[in-house]
Amino acid sequence: MKKNKVIVVMPAYNAAKTITKTIGDIPKGLISEIIVVDDHSTDDTVKVARKLGLTVFEHPNNLGYGGNQKTCYWEALKRNPDVVVMLHPDYQYDASLTGELVRPILERRFDVMFGSRIRTREEALAGGMPVTKYYLNRLFCVIENIILGVNFTEHFSGFRAYSRNALKIIPFGRFSNDFVFDQQLMISAIAHNLRVGEIAVPVRYYNESSSIQFWKGIKFLTETLFYLLQYSLWRRRLV
Secondary structure, three states, rough: OOOOEEEEEEOOOOOOOOHHHHOOOOOOOOOOOEEEEEOOOOOOOOHHHHOOOOOEHHHEEEEEEHHHHHHHHHHHHOOOOOOOEOOOOOOOOOHHHHHHHHHHHOOOOOEEEEEEEOOOOHHHHHHOOHHHHHHHHHHHHHHHHHHHHHOOOOOOOOOEEHHHHHHHOOOOOOOOOOHHHHHHHHHHHHHHOOOOEEEOOOOOOOOOOOOOOOOHHHHHHHHHHHHHHHHHHOOOOOO
């Protein structure tokens, strides 16, 4: 029987302190290759990733979170994978659940999967999620669910999986190079009638965990609302 090719991609920026722990949680034997795309880090991310034996690509300049992911997916697609897993290397997500994340795609029940950290308020806050971030997450989750016609518990996950076909259908190369890239990708998946599902994952926040700066966060939320409005108008055939 042909072994499924599952490739993990990591959009990395200054992840030297956390990437080793993140890699250590990925189930052995499940993954064909791990690709790290370094977005011009100022720490030893590249050195650590190479020491771990990972496939590493370096951006000569910082392209941004979305620009980083574009390289991740382009490089992964060159390898003709069955599933591509996008995992933040900051140890916020439990990589030991990678098998559970990809299984519905391998079984052809879903095209896109993501890990949701928002099961209950108590669990999210106990895991270290900042209170403000939790409530903003919940507010935007409700807004996105209503506009997109879905019922997910989170929309801001950094632990996602895509079938090869999904990444070929979604025109991610045309999306933003900034943080709103993930939102555009999910909106596009739904617009293309791809099957999207979620699994529950624990909340893990540490001092080393990545986060968006305040004004970049405001820009991200504003752009998210813009693309949701654009989708809503498109669904109503007004644009």
